[in-house]
Amino acid sequence: MGNRLSKIYTRTGDAGDTGLGDGARVAKDDARVEAYGTVDELNSAVGLLLSSELPDDVRATLTRLQHELFDLGGELCMPGFTLVPDDYVVALEKDLDRFNEDLPALKDFILPGGSEAAARCHLARTICRRAERRVVTLGKHEDINATAVRYLNRLSDLLFVVARVLARHDGGTEVLWVHGDQR
Numbered sequence: 001m002g003n004r005l006s007k008i009y010t011r012t013g014d015a016g017d018t019g020l021g022d023g024a025r026v027a028k029d030d031a032r033v034e035a036y037g038t039v040d041e042l043n044s045a046v047g048l049l050l051s052s053e054l055p056d057d058v059r060a061t062l063t064r065l066q067h068e069l070f071d072l073g074g075e076l077c078m079p080g081f082t083l084v085p086d087d088y089v090v091a092l093e094k095d096l097d098r099f100n101e102d103l104p105a106l107k108d109f110i111l112p113g114g115s116e117a118a119a120r121c122h123l124a125r126t127i128c129r130r131a132e133r134r135v136v137t138l139g140k141h142e143d144i145n146a147t148a149v150r151y152l153n154r155l156s157d158l159l160f161v162v163a164r165v166l167a168r169h170d171g172g173t174e175v176l177w178v179h180g181d182q183r
Helices: 031-050 056-077 086-100 116-141 146-169
Strands: 017-019 025-027
Touching: 025 031, 031 056, 031 116, 056 086, 056 146, 086 146, 116 146
Parallel strands: none
Antiparallel strands: 017 025
């Protein structure tokens, strides 16, 4: 399985560039690095969420998502490689349907929060939206797997629904947005 890191610092990036998975060197602020770096940030936010007390089905889903996000990051790091299949999107849609099934219909916007775990999930959702924007930007300059954008789009929807589930699970409530002239 490839090379293992035996030495963490290499000094090869000290001039502001970094290596991609295919060995190419690019600037650390390259659109590709921004895309997979934001996916990595999202994966870390999901990891933070996993440090919360969670229902077993949510924990299992989030753990699977971390592995899928690592696949996505790897795909984005290696131009021309495809590691994220359409099946990942199909699984997210099934998760969405399952978690959303018992939730009441939304009639108002909700504010991020409701419980600590729900707030962490909302944070992951907003990072997911940023990752999606970064991947879209990359796609304007280079060929990418279109499934990557669909995956992130569906994942942000799932994180929204899971945040709603977690607010209820933790005994919290969803905080409804109230327009300024109605407060």
